[in-house]
Amino acid sequence: MLNVIFFVAITAEAMTAALAAGRRKMDWFGVCLIACVTALGGGTTRDIFLDHYPLYWVGNPLILLLVCGAALFTIAIARVAYHLRWLFLLLDALGLVVFTIIGCNVAIEIGAHPLIVIVSGMVTGIVGGILRDVLCNDIPLVFRGELYATVSIVTAVIYFFGLTAGFHPDLVIPVAIAVGFPLRVLALVKKWQMPKFVYEKDL
Amino acid sequence: MLNVIFFVAITAEAMTAALAAGRRKMDWFGVCLIACVTALGGGTTRDIFLDHYPLYWVGNPLILLLVCGAALFTIAIARVAYHLRWLFLLLDALGLVVFTIIGCNVAIEIGAHPLIVIVSGMVTGIVGGILRDVLCNDIPLVFRGELYATVSIVTAVIYFFGLTAGFHPDLVIPVAIAVGFPLRVLALVKKWQMPKFVYEKDL
Amino acid sequence: MLNVIFFVAITAEAMTAALAAGRRKMDWFGVCLIACVTALGGGTTRDIFLDHYPLYWVGNPLILLLVCGAALFTIAIARVAYHLRWLFLLLDALGLVVFTIIGCNVAIEIGAHPLIVIVSGMVTGIVGGILRDVLCNDIPLVFRGELYATVSIVTAVIYFFGLTAGFHPDLVIPVAIAVGFPLRVLALVKKWQMPKFVYEKDL
Numbered sequence: 360m361l362n363v364i365f366f367v368a369i370t371a372e373a374m375t376a377a378l379a380a381g382r383r384k385m386d387w388f389g390v391c392l393i394a395c396v397t398a399l400g401g402g403t404t405r406d407i408f409l410d411h412y413p414l415y416w417v418g419n420p421l422i423l424l425l426v427c428g429a430a431l432f433t434i435a436i437a438r439v440a441y442h443l444r445w446l447f448l449l450l451d452a453l454g455l456v457v458f459t460i461i462g463c464n465v466a467i468e469i470g471a472h473p474l475i476v477i478v479s480g481m482v483t484g485i486v487g488g489i490l491r492d493v494l495c496n497d498i499p500l501v502f503r504g505e506l507y508a509t510v511s512i513v514t515a516v517i518y519f520f521g522l523t524a525g526f527h528p529d530l531v532i533p534v535a536i537a538v539g540f541p542l543r544v545l546a547l548v549k550k551w552q553m554p555k556f557v558y559e560k561d562l
Numbered sequence: 563m564l565n566v567i568f569f570v571a572i573t574a575e576a577m578t579a580a581l582a583a584g585r586r587k588m589d590w591f592g593v594c595l596i597a598c599v600t601a602l603g604g605g606t607t608r609d610i611f612l613d614h615y616p617l618y619w620v621g622n623p624l625i626l627l628l629v630c631g632a633a634l635f636t637i638a639i640a641r642v643a644y645h646l647r648w649l650f651l652l653l654d655a656l657g658l659v660v661f662t663i664i665g666c667n668v669a670i671e672i673g674a675h676p677l678i679v680i681v682s683g684m685v686t687g688i689v690g691g692i693l694r695d696v697l698c699n700d701i702p703l704v705f706r707g708e709l710y711a712t713v714s715i716v717t718a719v720i721y722f723f724g725l726t727a728g729f730h731p732d733l734v735i736p737v738a739i740a741v742g743f744p745l746r747v748l749a750l751v752k753k754w755q756m757p758k759f760v761y762e763k764d765l
Numbered sequence: 766m767l768n769v770i771f772f773v774a775i776t777a778e779a780m781t782a783a784l785a786a787g788r789r790k791m792d793w794f795g796v797c798l799i800a801c802v803t804a805l806g807g808g809t810t811r812d813i814f815l816d817h818y819p820l821y822w823v824g825n826p827l828i829l830l831l832v833c834g835a836a837l838f839t840i841a842i843a844r845v846a847y848h849l850r851w852l853f854l855l856l857d858a859l860g861l862v863v864f865t866i867i868g869c870n871v872a873i874e875i876g877a878h879p880l881i882v883i884v885s886g887m888v889t890g891i892v893g894g895i896l897r898d899v900l901c902n903d904i905p906l907v908f909r910g911e912l913y914a915t916v917s918i919v920t921a922v923i924y925f926f927g928l929t930a931g932f933h934p935d936l937v938i939p940v941a942i943a944v945g946f947p948l949r950v951l952a953l954v955k956k957w958q959m960p961k962f963v964y965e966k967d968l
Contacts, residue, residue, distance in 0.1 A: 381964025383904060388914045390962050403814070408606070410615040412816040420880035434962045441966050474623035489697070494895070496904045498586060498699045508591045556593050556637045558584025560644050611809070613818040677826035692900070701789060701902045711794045759796050759840045761787025763847050 361532060365461060366425065368454025372398040373426040375447050376491050377433035378440060383495050387434065393491055394430035395423060400487040405462050405479050409469060448547060455507065456539035459484040459514045460532060473519060480515030481508060506546035509553060514539035564735060568664060569628065571657025575601040576629045578650050579694050580636035581643060586698050590637065596694055597633035598626065603690040608665050608682050612672060651750060658710065659742035662687040662717045663735060676722060683718030684711065709749035712756060717742035767938060771867060772831065774860025778804040779832040781853050782897050783839035784846060789901050793840065799897055800836035801829060806893040811868050811885050815875060854953060861913065862945035865890040865920045866938060879925060886921030887914060912952035915959060920945035 376397035380390040399416050406414045416422045433440060440447075462483025466476040485508050492499040514535050521531035545551065579600035583593040602619050609617045619625045636643060643650075665686025669679040688711050695702040717738050724734035748754065782803035786796040805822050812820045822828045839846060846853075868889025872882040891914050898905040920941050927937035951957065 377962070378964050381962040382966075384961050384963050385904075386959035386961050388959050389905075392914070407610060407813060408617055408620065414814060417814065417877065417881055420878045420884075423880055423884065437962070437964050440964070471620065472623045474626060475620055478623070478626065493696060493899060494905060496699065496902065498588075499592075499697060508595070553589035553591050555587050555589045556580070556584040556640070557587050558581050558640050558643070560585075610813060611820055611823065674823065675826045677829060678823055681826075681829065696899060699902065701791075702795075702900060711798070756792035756794050758790050758792050759783070759787040759843070760790050761784050761843055761846070763788075 361457065361460065364453060364457045367450060368457045369398045369422065369426060370429045371447060371450030372454050372487060373429035374433045374440075375451050376487075377430040378437075378447075379491060379495060380430075381434070381437065387431065390434060391427040391430045393494060395426050396494060397487045397491040398426045399423075400490040401458055401483040401485065402462070402487075404486045405465060405482045408482065409466060409471070409475075409479065411465055411469065449544065452510075452540055452543040452547070453536075455484050455511060455543060456514050456536050458487075459511045459539070460518050460535055463515050463518050467519070467522070473523075476519050477512060477515045480518070481511045484508075484511035484514075506543065506551055506553065510539050510543040510546065513542060564660065564663065567656060567660045570653060571660045572601045572625065572629060573632045574650060574653030575657050575690060576632035577636045577643075578654050579690075580633040581640075581650075582694060582698060583633075584637070584640065590634065593637060594630040594633045596697060598629050599697060600690045600694040601629045602626075603693040604661055604686040604688065605665070605690075607689045608668060608685045611685065612669060612674070612678075612682065614668055614672065652747065655713075655743055655746040655750070656739075658687050658714060658746060659717050659739050661690075662714045662742070663721050663738055666718050666721050670722070670725070676726075679722050680715060680718045683721070684714045687711075687714035687717075709746065709754055709756065713742050713746040713749065716745060767863065767866065770859060770863045773856060774863045775804045775828065775832060776835045777853060777856030778860050778893060779835035780839045780846075781857050782893075783836040784843075784853075785897060785901060786836075787840070787843065793837065796840060797833040797836045799900060800832050802900060803893045803897040804832045805829075806896040807864055807889040807891065808868070808893075810892045811871060811888045814888065815872060815877070815881075815885065817871055817875065855950065858916075858946055858949040858953070859942075861890050861917060861949060862920050862942050864893075865917045865945070866924050866941055869921050869924050873925070873928070879929075882925050883918060883921045886924070887917045890914075890917035890920075912949065912957055912959065916945050916949040916952065919948060 373394040376394045377390050379397075380393040383389075385393065399422070403414050403416070406412065459480040461480075463476050463480035465483075466479035471479065488507070489499040517538055518531055518535040521534060522528065576597040579597045580593050582600075583596040586592075588596065602625070606617055606619070609615065662683040666679050666683035668686075669682035674682065691710070692702040720741055721734055721738040724737060725731065779800040782800045783796050785803075786799040789795075791799065805828070809820055809822070812818065865886040867886075869882050869886035871889075872885035877885065894913070895905040923944055924937055924941040927940060928934065
């Protein structure tokens with residue numbers, strides 16, 4: 360179940376990344392690379408931080424074909440992509456939550472400290488988007504966007520403490536998704552944002 | 563002693579990073595993340611380069627709370643932060659020197675080549691600031707600033723060759739700090755810079 | 766033979782990177798650092814992805830001196846560098862192909878999946894240039910340039926399938942170079958580009 364959502368989420372992240380690359384007028388190769396970095400960058404960073412080898416796409420290289428295929432498919436359907444943007448955003452929100460849960464799982468498996476479990480979930484959920492924005496030469500949206508990282512943290516906390524409290528994953532996973540996913544969608548719709556820190560002076 | 567300065571330096575780096583994030587109007591989460599990347603990025607990069615696991619903040623996750631706490635505290639005191647900017651810059655200079663020494667130590671412990679010891683010190687000292695500037699969408703200051711990297715190299719060279727010459731760390735560490743710290747402060751005050759390479763033509 | 770070309774290519778990459786840094790008016794240290802990141806970043810990223818330690822420049826730290834020496838030499842001869850720009854571009858093209866072959870070799874040695882072999886070659890060939898552009902605050906050229914990544918992929922595919930088909934490396938390496946190198950040079954001369962994906966709407 361989590362695996363199915365995982366592949367849906369990877370595909371969704373690849374497709375929204377392809378549209379971001381298209382806004383920068385990148386060539387087809389650039390589109391595929393941005394898609395790979397966005398869809399796989401979070402898990403890769405987590406695996407490097409935790410010394411968790413082989414990286415999951417090195418162990419399952421067909422994921423690379425899935426991501427590049429999704430990116431090229433996005434180019435093909437770009438004309439209708441605009442009308443599907445809400446679908447993309449919904450799948451992207453689902454992906455954020457699922458990536459976070461998977462990231463927590465990896466850290467739990469290697470017996471990491473609770474704080475590291477939360478961080479591992481968050482890194483898996485948000486680093487792909489940060490790398491995408493850096494490569495597109497933007498200030499990462501996640502630093503200013505609608506509760507993106509907050510949703511990841513909330514999901515990770517619910518998931519981890521749910522497991523710690525002794526509940527079965529089959530119960531905790533749906534609960535974590537049922538909180539994180541609508542929270543992100545609501546934040547998008549209502550344009551909820553974290554308070555900003557504005558400091559105008561030079562140091 | 564080095565440990566105490568290390569925590570002071572981490573805190574100082576987190577606070578100056580928070581001000582940089584505030585200049586970019588990031589939200590509170592972005593401020594914390596920029597603080598973590600700046601304060602911990604150098605040591606993390608060094609540990610990855612040297613295959614030195616677990617990463618030090620994975621092994622001591624409370625450091626993450628210290629860094630985020632320092633970042634949020636900076637938001638709270640932002641009104642007076644401007645008047646403390648010299649204190650921040652002094653602590654940041656101290657941090658550069660101490661991070662460098664700690665970076666050298668890690669490489670020495672695993673028996674690395676002298677050149678790698680110097681590079682390890684330098685990476686620990688300066689990479690955090692480079693990552694901060696990339697995430698804030700600037701050309702990294704360290705490539706154009708006041709002897710930042712040079713101070714790190716000088717400190718690393720003194721420290722490594724002091725140890726190699728047989729002196730006790732209790733002597734070499736204060737000497738390295740006593741050279742590196744005022745060198746950086748003087749460079750800031752006098753606006754000393756490395757010569758620039760200006761090449762106007764396209765390749 | 767491949768080793769000789771490897772060192773020529775590293776030097777060429779360091780020199781073109783130094784010119785890029787000069788266009789950004791970086792100081793001498795920044796020039797050396799950009800040269801190191803560009804010349805060594807691809808191989809470093811590959812080694813981290815494949816858990817292939819020690820990193821090759823950690824094992825052979827004199828490479829760092831070669832790269833920094835080449836960068837400083839470029840500053841010294843900057844006045845004539847403009848007249849040598851075609852030589853640089855030729856050596857850079859050769860470097861792309863050779864880096865790719867070396868990257869494939871590393872992945873083959875550790876018994877990686879064919880797709881990972883291709884990716885390993887490509888990462889080794891192109892990531893250095895991507896990191897250079899990110900640090901210089903540009904959208905990476907490779908996402909919009911003249912078949913840069915495509916040349917790397919073509920070279921990797923020829924090399925890997927040549928070996929798989931049972932041919933001797935002494936035959937396959939020259940063939941891969943003989944296809945990849947002129948392809949890149951032709952793409953530069955004729956300004957061949959991959960088709961671009963242009964998507965004007967906001968998501």
